[in-house]
Amino acid sequence: MIFLCASGPTFSYAEVSQKEKSALIDLFHSTNGSGWTTPWDLNTSISTWKGVELKDGHVVGINLFRNNLQGVLPESLGRLKYLTHLNLAFNGITGVLPKDIVKLKSLKVLRLEMNRIKGSLPLGVGQMKELEVFSMFNNFLSGSIPPTFGELENLKELNLSSNNLKGIIPNSIGNLTKLEALGLFENNLEGSIPQEMGNLGQLRELVLSNNQLGGEIPAEFSQLASLKILQIQNNRFDSYTGLKQMDTKQFLVFDTDEKTLNPRFNDIQLQRTRMADTKFEDVDDNE
Template sequence: MKSTIILSLLVLTFFEIHATVYETVSSKEKKVLIDLFESTDGENWNSSWNVKAPIDEWKGVEIDDNHVVGINLFNNNLNGALPESLGSLKYLTHLNLAFNSITGVLPKDLVQLKNLKVLKLEMNRIKGSIPAAIGNLSSLEELSMFNNFLSGPIPESLGNLKGLKVLNLSSNNLKGIIPISIGNLSKLETLGLFENGLEGAIPQEMGKLTRLKELVLANNQLGGEIPTEFGQLASLKILQIQNNRFKSFKGLQSIDTKQFLVFDTDDKSLNPYKEFDLERVRTRMADTKFEDEDDNE
């Protein structure tokens, strides 16, 4: 009899624990997920959610300590604009919605996600400008939004993201100058601004990015001279600055071109590769351009 009672208590405890697990996420956070589902045509996602099932069964949703901390819906056929409520998931650390068909503009409250470490929105159809307050995302380590229709300037506040390691804004419609504040990103390892409408001179402050391994500025309207401070970029392995309007490449003369895997400028006298190696090198270019055959905007 005693053993039966103990067994019953254990079974009851088991179900109570599982019930607690299923009910960990607050109704407010669940509502945000539902908003995302409904605003991006969730019924037609490649891997849809059964919104009547427990949230921990929803593909791509990561829960930790009763909160939504990760959303990964990479290449999942999301169609539509992101909901404004997305910015209220204050415990979110990873948001990967890359390779979908997301439209509209970025939610204005996205900059409230102070715990966000990874924001990947590349290969979508997002329009409008990058929020001026993007620098509020103080925990951000990776920001990738290449191949969208983003316009306007690169915000000066990006320089506040002191932990940023990857910044890729290539293949958009960005205009204006490269902000001097980018020189503050001392942990930056990858910087991609390929194929935009950027103009003006490269700020000499970029010479302070000593951890930089990949720098892709090709296909813009940048001008002036290459900063001599580029000689300080000892970690650089990939440099692409071709198809711009530079007046002089003297700033590159102090660089040891033997350090590079890819070195592409419009001054062929600086080419460190033998002629028979050139085609092989070009196949390894860090070209982040992707064509969208369905949208000719």
């Protein structure tokens, strides 16, 4: 009994490995931790640090949403191999994504929206097989959307709106059969919408407006029976025939430049604003 009483608290409050602790400290220093809204006291137990979730002696969650992080993300972030949730949204993070971020193979939720991150998306993102949420809207990302996003078979939300992305929408996006929300609003994307996107049977929100997309709307859109929000205005489409095969009663929000279609949806009057400013601003603290 004496042994159990003495050892119990030691097990419960066991600190994480030095490798994981040093990664947290790197994050603190590289993002001006002393200037955070709620800074960490590095002289206290990690279990008391704001937004850090521990389980079985490992860091499994970091939530520093709207906490005035200013600076770059350290490469050592990739050492947190047990991390499942990373929410650093609505801060002032700059620089590029660490190349080792793709080593976070247990990560389910990555929220970095509303920062100032530049550079390209990681080609190795397909290694992060557990990802369910990848949200980086309102940053300064450039380059193209890696086709390897199509390897994230558990992905439910992909939001890359309001960046400087260019190139085409990869056909591989059609592999994301669990996807519920896709936001690519306000980029420089071109080419046609892949017909493979008709495979996204769980998709509820599709926002492609304010790009340079062209060609025809795929006839396969008629298969998107779960779609409630569709915004494709301010593009360069040649034909909207594919939309005419859709069930008009399914939509809550429908925005297109084809004016002959719009009156069919005027019985629903909603304020129609960009998804990046509405749906995702109130982020669950647990994420």
